[in-house]
Amino acid sequence: MSSRAVRKYAVVFKVALAERLVYRGDFFVATFLRFLPIITTILLWRAIYDGAGRDNVGGLSFANMVAYYLLVMVVRAFGSMPGLSSGIARDVREGDLRKFLLQPIDYLTYLLALRAAHKLVYYVMAVGPYAIVFWLCREYLPALPGARSLGLILLTLVGTLLLGFVINCLLGLLAFWFLEVGSFLYLFMTVQYFLSGQMFPLSLLPDGIRRVVTLLPFAYETYYPTLVLLGRMPAGDIARIVLVQAVWIVILAAVVRFAWARGLRRYAAFGG
Numbered sequence: 001m002s003s004r005a006v007r008k009y010a011v012v013f014k015v016a017l018a019e020r021l022v023y024r025g026d027f028f029v030a031t032f033l034r035f036l037p038i039i040t041t042i043l044l045w046r047a048i049y050d051g052a053g054r055d056n057v058g059g060l061s062f063a064n065m066v067a068y069y070l071l072v073m074v075v076r077a078f079g080s081m082p083g084l085s086s087g088i089a090r091d092v093r094e095g096d097l098r099k100f101l102l103q104p105i106d107y108l109t110y111l112l113a114l115r116a117a118h119k120l121v122y123y124v125m126a127v128g129p130y131a132i133v134f135w136l137c138r139e140y141l142p143a144l145p146g147a148r149s150l151g152l153i154l155l156t157l158v159g160t161l162l163l164g165f166v167i168n169c170l171l172g173l174l175a176f177w178f179l180e181v182g183s184f185l186y187l188f189m190t191v192q193y194f195l196s197g198q199m200f201p202l203s204l205l206p207d208g209i210r211r212v213v214t215l216l217p218f219a220y221e222t223y224y225p226t227l228v229l230l231g232r233m234p235a236g237d238i239a240r241i242v243l244v245q246a247v248w249i250v251i252l253a254a255v256v257r258f259a260w261a262r263g264l265r266r267y268a269a270f271g272g
Contacts (some may be wrong), residue, residue, distance in 0.1 A: 010115045012105075016117035038133060042066055058204035064230065066140040068102045070133065071229040072222060077122060079085065079164035079221045081115060085188075088172025089181045093099040097200055108169060108260065115165060142231040149231075152238040159245030163221045167250040169171060171258065176263030197223025217248040 049055070049062045088111070091097045100107040133248055134141060153173060171188055174181045193199050196218035202210050213219060224241045227233050233241070 002201065006233070009109055012110055012113040013117050015116045025095060036219075038070070038137075041069055041203065042137075045069070057187055058201055060201060060203065065138045065201070066137060067142060070137055070141065071226050072198055074130070074229060075157065075160055075222050075225045078119070079160040079225075081164050081168040084111065084165070084168040085172040085181070085185050087111075088169065089185075092175035092263070092267065093179070094171075101264075108256065111169070112165060115161075119161065127261070145231065149235065150240070152235060153228055154244065155242045156228050156238065156245065159242060159249065160221055160225050162249045163217055163252070165246060166249060166256050167217065169256045170252060171261060173259045173263055176259070176266050180187035192218055192221075196221050197226065201226075217252065219249060220245045 040048065045062065049057060049065075055061055057065070067252045091100075097107065137154050171181070171185060174184055180186070195213050195216060202213055202219060205213060214223070220241060224233070227242065228238050
């Protein structure tokens with residue numbers, strides 16, 4: 001990408017950042033309210049462990065399970081892309097995509113710049129609520145990682161963000177072939193919630209099913225990055241996770257570009 005193109009998308013990023021900050025009060029309240037279900041979830045897992053009658057479930061102690069759930073929220077703060085798929089589908093369906101095709105700007109790169117601005121505002125606004133929750137639950141959390149591990153952890157989180165972006169872009173591009181994609185999005189969100197390890201650690205699954213599930217990109221979007229934050233992965237395994245994330249990002253990005261090119265043919269043929 002040329003320096004001129006970089007400057008162009010940097011402007012998009014700055015404008016989107018300013019737009020998000022206009023509603024920072026509402027953004028902060030919405031962010032804070034997302035933490036309220038934490039108490040009920042912790043109590044639910046406490047009941048599960050008490051009912052099981054043992055201190056270890058799926059290779060995780062109760063403290064590990066609470067820490068896993070807390071750190072899943074951190075990982076999902078990077079990987080979740082609310083409104084991205086539906087926004088792409090709406091632009092295709094309502095013809096708003098045409099204005100991007102007439103301008104010297106790449107639509108998908110433009111969306112990435114917008115998401116980067118959204119994420120930056122979210123991280124800034126979420127620091128306070130995260131700090132409070134993590135301080136209250138500090139007895140469950142692992143020790144802070146060292147400088148060497150921190151770099152690998154940041155790489156896994158960047159991989160999580162890019163994986164979430166390309167997966168949601170691919171879903172949104174289904175609008176080129178289907179008039180309504182709402183049902184696809186709902187089905188995907190349900191499957192992803194289960195297969196990514198967001199609902200519960202994938203270590204709770206039977207071995208055969210877990211081996212199949214962990215071959216999919218969803219596990220590298222949430223489950224494995226959470227284990228990295230939990231401190232349960234050696235440096236060699238973290239490097240392997242980053243590599244697999246990169247492979248999936250390249251593959252899915254290529255599929256997104258292919259779907260975009262084929263979709264534009266249909267879009268032009270039917271007039272948007």
